[in-house]
Amino acid sequence: MSSDPWGRVDEQGTVYVRTAEGERVVGSWQAGSPEEALAYFERKYQGLSAEIGLLEHRVRKTDLAAKDAQTTLDHLREQVAEAHAVGDLAALGQRLETLAGEIETRQGERRAAKAKAQEETRAAKEKLVTEAEQLAESTQWREAGDRLRALVDSWKALPRLDRKSDDELWHRFSHARSVFSKHRKAHFATLDAERDQAKAVKERLVAEAEALSNSTDWGDTAAAYRDLMARWKAAGRAQRDAEEELWARFRGAQDVFFQARSATFSERDAEQGENQKLKEALLVEAEAILPITDLKAAKAALREVSERWEAIGHVPRDAKPRLDARLNTVERAVREAEDAEWQRSNPEAKARATGMTTLLQAAVDKLQADLDKARAAGNASKVTKLENELAGRQALLDQAQKSLEEFSG
Known part of the structure; x- marks a missing residue:
């Protein structure tokens, strides 16, 4: 019989293991010595120990x-x-019990971690839902749409909650996206309708612009184009392709008109520049009339200048006032000389002046005679009165005689 602290082999080859409850048969051994039997069952024990x-x-x-x-x-x-097996089976059992406690602890930790992760996931999804519901009423269509797509990606990256909670949150999230999509579709449908209306208005404006493009009524047509441009801006925008095509036609019609007007104005400006030079040369001739020494010759010269002036035609607008002012100066001088000549040769005026002078001369002569008598009589107060009257009448007489002399000039 052979034995060790944890087992033994009896004479019949039965192998026992010692436990706290006593010995227990673990096998039999007939092929060799008891030591070999114990070594065999100890190796089985070591195998269990290795697995643990x-x-x-x-x-x-x-x-x-x-x-x-x-x-x-x-x-x-x-x-x-x-x-x-032969060995300290109780020690193996204790090791397993220790492991059981560790596994239970790990299970608790994992349950807590899972619960925490679920709460974090719930909070993250609720945050996504809240933001989606806020975005549902946004009118920043591109920015809000991009953000909602990013929120979907964020949602997909999160773990699932329990089915009920996950379904409830997803329903709110999906509803918010649907509300936004509905509002956006309605907005763009309205926008499309407005753009279709703008297109129809602008097609009519283009037709009007093209009908005016060959007009030579420069002023009224330019005003009409300004009105068309104001109506174009007020019409709103059509779809991009239509807007670009209509705008090209609209601008093209304007360009045809304004280029033709510009060419005409350039030609007219060149012609008017030459006219200005001719009129400036005429002004030199007209201004040579002054000062007037021979009214008849001056009138004839001015008449010839005026006829040639009118025949020349228009000058640039900014030069016209200055040129006209210089000619008017000459014309005014001739008119004033003519008026003065008329005054000198007017028989009725000369007769009136002669009559007035005669009457004043008679009045002066009478006052002088009365004054001489008052002085001879020594009537001082009457002398003073007559002297004042005589002075006033003499002044009027001097003025009348001067006017009469002008008719004799």
Whole structure:
């Protein structure tokens, strides 16, 4: 018989393992010595110990799932309880119980971590839903649309919650997106209608612009184009392609008209520039009339200048006032000389002047005679009165005689 601290082999070759509850048969050995029998069953014990060691390593050093660890633990418990091995089976059992506690602790930690992760996921999804619901009323169509698509990507990247919670939050999230999409579609439908209306208005404006493009009524047509441009701006925008095509036609019609007007004005400006030079030369001739010494010759010269002036035609607008002012100066001088000549040769005026002078001369002569008598009589007060009257009448007489002399000039 052979034995060691954890087992023995009896004379019949039966192998026993010692436990706290007593000895238990683990097998029999007939092929060799008792030592070899014990060594064989000890190796089985070491195999169990190695399997437990492997589980210890996986539980403590890897991310082995608690469920898988528990399954392996339960299997090893059965093997240890029924082990056909010799060794400290109680120690193996204790190691398994220690592992059981560690697995339970890990399960608790994982449940807590899972619960925390679920709460974090719930909070993250609720935040996404809240933002989506705010964006649902936005009219910043591009920015809000881009942001909602980004929120969908963020939602997909998050883990699922329990089915009820996840479905409820997704329903709110999806509803917010639908509301935004409905509002956006309505907006763009209205916008399309407005653009169709703008297109119709602008097509009519283009037709009007093209009808005016060959007009030579420069002033009225230019005003008409200004009115068309104001109506174009007020019409709003059509769809991009239509807007660009209509605008090209509208501008093209304007360009035809304004280029033709510009060419005409350039030709007219050149002609009027030459007219200005001719009129400036005429002004030199007209101004040579002054000062007037021979009214008849001056009138004849001015008449010839005026006829040639009118025949020349228009000058540039900015030069016209200055040129006209110089000619008017000559014309005014001739008119004033003519008026003065008329006054000198007017028989009725000369007769009136002669009559007035005669009457005043008679009045002066009478006052002088009365004054001489008053002086001779020594009537001082009458002398003073007559002297004042005589002075006033003499002044009037002098003025009348001067006017009469002008008719004799």
